[in-house]
Amino acid sequence: MHAGTTVELLCRLETEPTPDGGRAVVVVEVSDHHPARAVRARQASSADETRGHGLQLVGAVAESWGITYRRDLKTVWFRLLAGPHDRVYGPPARFSQDDPDLQRDLRAAELLAPAPVRRSPARRSDADWINHGALSFLAEASDLLSGQLDEEQVALLAAQLVVPRLADWCAVWLYDGGSRDSSGAPPRLARVWHSSEGRIDALRMALEKDPPVLPVPGPQRDGAGAAVPWPWPQEPSGYGPGGAALACRLLAGGRDQGALLIGRAGLMRFPDEVVGLIEDLTRRVARAVATARAYRNQERISQVLQRRLLPRGPATVPGLESSVVYEPREGAWAGGDFWDLFDAGDGRWCFALGDVCGSGPEAAAVTGLARPVLRLLARDGYGVGEVLDRLNKTMAREATDSVAAVAAAVAAAGPGPDAAVELRAEAEQTRFLSLLYGEIVPHADGTAGARCTLASAGHPLPLVLGAGGGVRVAAAPQMLLGVVEDTSYESESFDLAPGETLLCVTDGVTERRCGHRLFDDDDGLAGHLTACTGLGATAVAEHIRRAVHAFAATPPDDDLALLVLQATERR
Template sequence: MSPVHPLDETTTAWAVIDENGTLVRWNEGARHLLGHAPADVEGRPATDLLAPGATPPADDPGASRWSGTLALRHRDGHTLSVWLLAHREPGGGWLVLTPVAPPDPPVPDDPMIRAVLDQSPCAMAVYDTRLRLYGANAAMTGVIGLPGDRVRGLRLSEIGGKRESEQLEAAARAVLLSGKGRDMETYLRTGGEDRAHAWLARIAPLTDAEGRTLGVCLTAHDFTEHYMARKRLQIVNEASVRIGSTLDVTRTAQELADVFVPVLADFVSVDLLDPPEHGAEHRVEPPTAPITLRRAAHRSVNPGSPEAVVAPGDVDVYPALSPHADSLIAGRTTVAPDSDATLHEWLGWDGSRAERVARYGIHTTMSVPIRARGQTLGVAVLSRYQRLDPFTPEDVLLAEEVTARAAVCIDNARRFSRERETALALQRSLLPQSPARTAAVEVASRYLPAARAGVGGDWFDVILLSGMRVAMVVGDVVGHGIQASATMGRLRTAVRTLADIDLAPDELLTHLDDLVVRLSVEAGAEGTTGEVGATCLYAVYDPVSRRCSLARAGHPPPVVLPPGGPAREIELPAGPPLGLGGLPFESVELDLPEGTVLALFTDGLIESRERDIDAGQELLSDTLEEHSDSLEGACHAILRRLLPVGGAPDDVALLLARTRGLPASQVATWDIPADPSLVAPIRKQVVGQLDDWGLSEATFTTELVVSELVTNAIRYGEPPIRLRLIHDATTLICEVSDSSHTAPHLRRARIFDEGGRGLLLVAQLTQRWGSRHTTDGKTIWAELTLVEE
């Protein structure tokens, strides 16, 4: 406490006693009072200053102030009876003081004025130019809780001994220097009160007829009821704004704790019941002890929440005697201590908690059940120790109102999280689990669900086609949630089925559009809006011809990066989104040199509130050019550069593919005359080609397959007929093409049938086989594996 006047050091005698009872500071006022120099008493026990036979006051650990009269020993040996005021220091010691030279007592000039001052319900005090108490009426001494004649001569901060008192003294000093009055609000518990009150302090200068400042007058008005109503309204308004900002359970629980501290409690913990297994709802009836709770959040007036025994995310078990279990079992708010239980009895089950309570001086707790829609979700426990007043019934009502708001938000977040996890599990189960191994392309992919909107219907796929070709598809179903994920799965399955019959991209999208129209009709029949929509991009790449055919249905166009760059957007007719029905789609075919990188993606990657789609497309192209050496690295760099730090607002699917070319030396083609007698020479040429390729171990099976497919083409097909062999390190493909559009099919031959067993034999000998229609007819193909399993 810094003096406001040079003589203040001698107007108040004060000394500081540490927690061990040793005098550590002694001022000039104390020297003037008892005659001892600081060097004579500092470092000695404070009891040495007591007169013989005097008894030191008992130290009450719960008291923050003491006042009384003690017999002290003067330096010259005589005894002084001194009234002392002591304030407990933050470290556990005491600041002991007493006025040395109080001002002269005021002389009442008018009995009416003196009666008004003494009998006024408004607390008033007058301070002189040194800000020492000159006089106070009965109402003010009642607020202070100390005799008025004893504290005269002390400064306001010396009487109050709290930070709020020092702020009031600083305000009074400003009034004294400026000559202008001011108002100040404070909330504290004075020595004459059993609980804290809100005070409106009006400080005004006192001047004489010539305008000279004689001191300041302080009047205190108790407006606790208005202050608490305003505070409650402020807390409720703040809770409605702050709680539930996201659909995250932990974040919502933390927001609840943040709202309560420090306006209602000094420490708050929020503990939640773990959700039931298999997505079930919480039980309506109250839980039974012991209760297992998980710490979702806590908040303290002290950094790091040192009062907490359980860390966020950890689980603890609470028996029936705990405040957590008591309130949950009773289904109502409980406060301890109360008429039924003391705080000590409530904490007897846990020694570590009892130790924290004793260390920080926690004197009261309030446990509020978190309930929503008739279900118990958890409990919020509020504790006080810096605030000396216990919880009032108004505090309980306020805590219950705020907690009820938070409970609905927590329940919404839990329901959203459960649906999100279900949809995400469904989504990931429907997406490719590992990249397809193909000789046509090298691929890398990423899928990221939306950060807040929930899982959507984005998907990608890489589909192996006949002739070592590969199909790449990226799609986006409108909407989010389980329904979107389920629709995505149906469309992905449909694309794979349609790709298996080797439809051209535009034809495949036409069939897919019909499917989406039917899904919309089915959805409408179930009582929903019936609006099912999607976008899709479908591309087929042939490593032999190094050509790629693409078509899109309302989907963002892909980006292509040829060897040496630059990256550019492929000009591709947009096509209508899937689900409109009856509108055509167009395919585009282009040459892709070996090493070309294709980027297929959904709109969540390039759309952003901070930039338009064109800027996003350009940023994607630049990033792809910078990191094209590694597709995995490019995926990582693209997502990091284009998506916000907090996560994408929409689902993102990204598929990168680097094309490979099949050398001409690995392809052999023969034109076959429609003459059955030439089948044997063809077989010999095939055997010779296999010897040249070093694939002699596949000769027997290949001869049988070639013989059967060529014979069938000669018998049932139409010229021209062509045989093609393709191989890579693991697969050998036999293809026979003719001009007929009649597709072959398997049939079971009877015992005495002379034919009908050829395709069955092919199916047994090969890894897989099939047919595809072309513009000139059809192609029958069969794949033989070259790697022993």
């Protein structure tokens, strides 16, 4: 196989009903469980090239053939007519592994030599193929395209779906700005495909000179994606001896995404059945391109938000060692968890570990509101309880507006600026925030250790690991931020002695699930923390992180964040 993957080969004998009783057919299926793996780069072609002719060989000898795509499987199948069972051509031949006929590599020219003789009479008409396989073809195309979030991959799949089933070659153009209206530039030739791989480069060179710019239809025809005849290229060396060509606009959501151009040698015009099928396929391709671009734009927004959410790095606190683990859940844009550790002035260092009730850009918007407000209040000299009081009022009043603004921005980045923005019930809850917030003040007399004051607002409670291995809870539970505006928050203070470790985590740690069990069931987190006795802050953080990942076989389905502060001896 070109991609170097392992394949499964299945052969079976079937009886196909015919008017005179039936005929035997051999069905061969070749399945690849890695259909998205990149094909290995081919070396410069030579006259005795023996690879890359698989589908040509299948098309030459098969009575019918096709490709079936699934999420994680690609199957090439073909059917061969079997000869009569009662015909005897002579005694069975005997071969050994050393037989030179078995060891000889057949050249592609030998394998394909019968193609011109066999293919023409055996080839089904377009009407016959479409009547028997059009619905299956469109269903497979929809299933394959719907899972793609990369517009370049969509263009590649579109070309390979068309060739060689419906055309001899295909080209896909895309507008780099996201649409014809927004880019203002000619479309870019994103993909070229030809049934003869050796002609792809020549085809690309010829097509790049003249990109198709199709007229924009009126509003009443918006979304039609009608195919129009297109002049056959002037350089037949890249296309074949001459034939018919069709061009279709890739139109989705009222926006021109690009164009699809196909050609088939030896025709004066495409049959109506093929034109209709191409138009159906083009609409699916256009929607897939638009979806991929919407995903790309939303991902870009989330990446910008996430960069603003995370501090550049933890501040250095005198007499303390710190370590942070921050892992957004697999496939997430911007995590709903956040952390901070900063110098608040007057010999105070403040820390925070929070978790927004939600995910995606909406959660990132709430984090982007909470973190700067928290820093501002801390540097204005407010104590821990006062910071939470004021942040709670801010969350209750302002967070919903921030979420709505980001939802509107995300919607504009997707289907279009006129798309309706709906604030879901999940987004309404996004203004709620669980937060563990505190401040560290190293002892003024220069002795080792520090005074710690903290409060937990609806957050997993912090744990303190003593130098002797004992673990204690360091705060009392209180109300989530943003739920009740007039809630008052209380803080607790204690000394963090040398060798003692403060562990703060989000619910991505405590609620890590394995079946019906949670990571923190039966004080599981405290047990793992006890096992960290004698370790430094970085080693403690890594031990807990590994324990969380090892708790279940599947990747975590929530953000994972933890902050470790350990008092050290003064130097």
